Amino acid sequence: MAFKAQSSSLVRLFLVADKAPLWLLLLAALVGVVAGLFATGFQLGLHQVLAWRVEGLSLWAQWGLPRWLLAMAMTAVMTVLALWLTFRFAPEAAGSGIPEIEGALDNLRPVRWWRVLPVKVFGGFLAQGGGLVLGREGPTVQLGGAAGKMVADLFKVSKDNAHALLAAGAAGGLSAAFNAPLAGVLFVIEEMRPQFRYGLISIKCVFIGTVVANVVYRTFLGQNASIEMPSYSPPELGTLALFLLLGGLFGAFGILFNKAILLTQDWYGRFHQGRLGRRLLIGAVLGAALGWLTVYGPDLTGGGIELIPAVTVGSFTVGALLMLFIGRVVTTLLCFGSGAPGGIFAPMLALGTLFGMGFGVLCQALLPGLDIQPGTFAIAGMGALFAATVRAPLTGIILVIEMTNNYLLILPLLITCLGATMVAQALGGKPLYGQLLARTLAAKVDSEKA
Structure with missing residues (x-):
């Protein structure tokens, strides 16, 4: 009898703890709708700007x-306008914006959604529409998080519930960005585990926001995988x-890549010293160079998502893949380090594809006795570079599988991402977004002292 009473008491306690207010779950769904609309509109608008x-x-x-x-001339003007819009009205909208969301979840950074939303959208149109090597996925995470904070402010929810809605918006943004x-x-x-407050209510909000945002995306853009690629069979053991x-x-390259990003930002910083005019001069030079490349080296420009299918069908030799990989490393560093509004997700996926494909083609030539599909190494490379730099291997694995619809490659993806993560940890590497957030907070402290 006593055992039954105790069990009944525990069940009631769990149900009480698990009971989320219906109004909060409805707000999470609203956040998902707004995040999905921003993600869909941003993608469609960016394609239209590129076409124009x-x-x-x-x-x-x-x-x-x-x-x-x-x-x-056109790319230089678009880049200058993007940088002016960003650093004049919402400096926190520079770059991908993911470190800003992580800082907001930790109550270290404000979310001025009334500034971030328009600046991120139109600044992204200008920078990415001009051909800079930036992705729309990171910005979409910031747009989703800002949408969550907007809903929280408009409905005046408590701080804990606002935290859940902010996380729901960020998750919804990524969900819609990559489908x-x-x-x-x-x-x-x-990835946001140090800042995210785990709880049954917050997890429910994240799930609801993610699902609703993805449904909104698929309503407008369909249910196909975001990258059209062949379906590969599992590789030989x-x-x-x-x-x-x-x-x-x-794993080794990921550490070097992260350090190169920080060094590039330092290099830019020594030149512009926080002055808007010098930032715009950088934008003009960078935009002119990338504009020239859009004519004579288009594969070195743009986010890189469109390049991935062409690489995996074997359109490039090993030498061409290596040269393209090196060239895109340089253009990625220069564009992302400038502070123009745009993310690094897509450029990293393209780099992982290029190196992975080159590795696969080389292995196929050196080991003719094995049945090697180079495209499987390209897909594994996408997840491995993400795991090595962002240090979120599970996210990288699932992200690549969902993007490419290659569910049969989960084992090689697990092995590749595990190897990348272990080597990066052994060599003392730190997650990219954590380092970027730390630099932002340090710069804020320095400015306050000055």
């Missing part, structure tokens, strides 16, 4: 002006050691 840029170049070229000169709902949930739970080796290589 191509049409504008063709129109002006009819007047006899060199196409490369027009491209340089990857499970990865959206895992990103908040895994004898080739799994090669995936571990690839992961180790990415």
Whole structure:
């Protein structure tokens, strides 16, 4: 009898703890709707800006002006406007914005959604629409988080509930950006684990926001995977050691890549010294250079998502893949380090694909006795670089699987991402977004002292 009474008491206690207010769950769904609309609108708007840029170049070229000169001028102007808009009205909208959301979850950074939302959208249109090597996925996470804070402020919810809605918006933003709902949930739970306040209510809000945002995305853009790629069969067991080796290589490269990002930001900082005019000068030079590349080296520009399918079908030799990899490393560092509004998710996925594909093609040539599909190494590389730099291996695995619809490659992805994470940890690497947030907080302290 006593045992039954105790069990009944525990069940009632669990039900009480598990009971989330219906109004909060409805607000989480509203956050999902808003985040999904921002993500969908941002993607559609960006595609339209890119199309307008191509049409504008063709129109002006009819007047006899060199196409490369027009491209340089147009991208330079768009980059300057993007940087002016960002650093004049909402400096926190610079870059991907994910460190800002992590800081907000830890009550270390404000979320001025009334500034961030318009600046991030239109600044992203200008910077990414001009051809800079930036992605829309990180900004979409910040847009989703800002949408969550907007709903929390408008409905005047408590601080704990506002935290849950902010996390729900961030997860919904990633879910809609990649059409990857499970990865959206895992990103908040895994990558933002130091800041996210775990609880049954907050987890429910994240799930609801993610699901609703993804439904909104699929309503407008369909249910296909975000990257159209071949469906690969599981690799032979004898080739799994090669995936571990690839992961180790990415683990070492991931540390160097993170350090290079910070060094590039320092290099820019020594030049502009926080002055808007110098930032705009950087934007003009950077935009002109990238504009020239959009004509003579288009594969070195843009976010890189569109490049991934072409790489995996074997359109490039090993030498071409290596050269393209090195070139995109340079353009990625220069564009992301400038502070222009745009993320690094897509550029990193493209880099992982290029190196992984090159590794696979090389292994195929050196080990003809094994049945090697180079495309499987390209997909594994996408997840491995994400795991090595962001240090969220589970998110990287699920993200790549959902993006490419290659569920049969979960084992090689696990092995590659595990190798990348272990090597990065062994070499003392730190997560990229954590380092960027720490630099932002340190810069704030220095400015207050000054």
